[in-house]
Amino acid sequence: MAERQLLPALRGGRGTRSLLLTARGLSHLPRGLGNMNGLEGLSLRGNRLRRLSQEVEALSRLKVLNLGNNNLDEVPEQLKYLISLQKLHLFGNKINRIPSSVFDGLQNLVLLNLNNNQLTCLPPEIQRLKNLECVSLDNNQLRSIPKEFCCLRKLRELHLSHNSVIAIPEEIKYLTKLKILILSRNQIEDLPDGLSKMKRLRVLDVAGNNIQIFPTGIESLELEELYCEDNPLFEKKPVSAVQEEDILTLKELTARFILTQLENKNMYLHTAIKNNLEVQTILSHNRKCAQCGRGFLSMWLECVQFVDVKQRMKTSRNLELLPVRTLLCSYNCFNHRDHGLFGIAVP
Template structure:
């Protein structure tokens, strides 16, 4: 049947640009498919395909390929020869692995859809697909994403819902063009500070995770939509607490002294630090007190303040106040009146 359809398309002329063989019960493809070198769009979804003929490597003009809802167990390596391919749909297969060799080609790929597969790992070589704008990996078995994914400079949309992701890499801050980030129904407990560097982010969905509090710079994001229902978010419930004495380590005292001197533009200290990379690395992990504004090294006192975001964006229905982390350098700052900060109760 498929052979007859191909012959009919070939008779229509060698310049045939589009071919649909959807839901034809196909288990294999005829080699003559490789003769249709003018093809730009090919739909093979809803069949029973497990592999592609080697002759498909000749389809150098193909821009859109839909292999959704088939029986592929891995991404076919022949795809790396499709140099013009821009959109690749592989949703609804049985894919458990992606060969890194795939990323040697596909340099013009803009959209990659691998929803509803069984992927537990993404090769770090994915960063070679430097023109990717949309990556969708919903309903897989991913526990993490490689930091290399965060080097896709043109990525605008990233969908990772219904996986088993535990954490995001801090390098997510490099996805500077990201507008949509979908992370719902994972196992994320904490979002990285780097997320707050995504100035173009408009939609963030973290519903159904294990998040209690959002990172410090969350207020700086100009979100239009935020979804975070079904998370154990901290609530604004006052509790009594025992305050400990402020006893700083020698390392902390030294770091705070250096930060103060740098603020006062101590030129000799600046010169000394330039020659000491180890000290630079240690001091690069500084925090800023939400009350007094002074820099400090260790997370001395973790607090939370609650922000009403309903007026600014579309949010989850049951979200009244968004808990956002705030760090204080001492109990002196914590006891200052009027800051609106709450200590985090440890059960």
């Protein structure tokens, strides 16, 4: 039946640019499809395909391919020959594996839709798809995101809702063009500090996770939409300091002294550090106290600042104040009056 419907298109030869074979009960590709080497759009959605024949390898001009709602259990390796492909839809299959070699030839791919499959991991080779702008992986079984995924510097949208992701890599800060990040209904406990460096981010959805507090600087993002309902967010409750003085290590004392001297433009010390890569590496992890502004290294007090963001962005209905992580260098700064910060109670 499908072959008969394909005959008129075959007679058109290279002049045929688009072919729609949706819900035709196909269990294999029609014979002669490989001869349509001028094809730019092909929809095989809603069939019974388990694999693709080698004929598809000849469709080197294909730009859009829809293989959604079939019976594929892995991303077909033949797709690597579709060097012109820009949009690939693989939603609603049974895909649990992506061969790393499939990324070799898809250098023009802009959109990848793998929603509603059975993926538990992503191969690090996905970083080869340098032109990807939109990736959708909703409703899979992903437990983590490889840091190599953050090499996709042109990415604008990332959809990861309804998975089992526990953590997002710090390297997400390199996705500087990302505008939409959907992480709802996962098992995320902590958001990386790098999230606050994503200045183009406009939509962030982390509803239905295990998040208690947001990373430092999140309030400086120009978000238009923020959704965080169904998270155990910290509540605004006063907590008093358990001690008055700090006992700092020699390393911390030395680091704080050096950071203060650098802040005061000590050129001798600046020159000495410039020639010492080990010291540079250690000091590169410094933070600044939210109260006094002085630098510190690895000993701090973690506090919460409750930020009212409801006036400048669309948020979850039940969100009143957003708990944001704030770091202080000492109990002395914590006990300073009127700083508007709250300590984190230890149960």
